[in-house]
């Protein structure tokens with residue numbers, strides 16, 4: 001999907017997921033197709049999606065360190081090495097009101113190995129990284145998401161996104177935003193699956209902003225009209 005200032009309003013699988021979703025204070029598990037096909041053992045891989053907690057910091061740092069350079073560039077929009085342990089400790093110490101995070105943890109039906117294979121964080125855009133300025137009440141939260149390379153395209157990103165939408169609705173947050181490369185087809189497809197989303201250009205032709213209205217949230221303002229230049 002290319003750079004565009006068009007609005008998109010689509011029927012939503014994310015919305016359907018949200019309708020059936022777990023409470024975001026709970027853990028939801030999903031069975032996924034393993035990256036290595038033809039496993040001969042009986043253990044079905046299970047992904048648990050839940051809120052991040054402080055004990056996840058080392059596993060989260062390992063997850064980000066293992067991301068391929070191309071995915072780390074897509075996630076952090078540049079040459080960042082990604083968050084180290086200290087930054088991951090901060091990412092795992094959310095106040096559950098102004099910021100939140102979810103992890104996808106790999107396990108099996110009979111054993112958990114605790115490997116993080118996906119992470120989504122919701123953070124206030126108070127550092128000016130996004131074009132969308134936060135509301136006076138700090139309600140504009142930015143999504144950052146990454147899935148381990150060998151676990152992509154198995155619906156894990158969609159589950160994490162549904163958890164984020166649920167959490168935002170539960171907390172009365174009207175819209176979320178994300179900043180991504182204009183040629184990042186994967187995340188644009190994922191985020192545009194929300195019932196209402198709009199893709200807007202930024203001053204950098206290579207970067208776009210996605211604004212997502214939270215299903216069930218309070219935001220009644222026109223899409224794309226929140227603090228854009």
Ligand SMILES: CC(C)(COP(=O)(O)OP(=O)(O)OC[C@H]1O[C@@H](n2cnc3c(N)ncnc32)[C@H](O)[C@@H]1OP(=O)(O)O)[C@@H](O)C(=O)NCCC(=O)NCCS
Pocket residue numbers: 013071072074075076143144145146147148151152153154155156157158159178179180184185186187189190
């Ligand atoms: C973007 C990302 C999080 C998607 O996670 P995922 O678990 O692979 O996504 P899912 O399997 O849940 O798929 C979600 C949708 O995206 C589509 N999709 C996934 N990867 C895609 C790709 N490479 N190209 C095109 N579409 C893609 C899927 O087909 C699906 O859409 P559909 O249900 O309409 O078919 C993952 O690709 C990633 O981690 N990328 C690197 C980091 C990044 O770009 N972060 C975004 C910046 S914040």
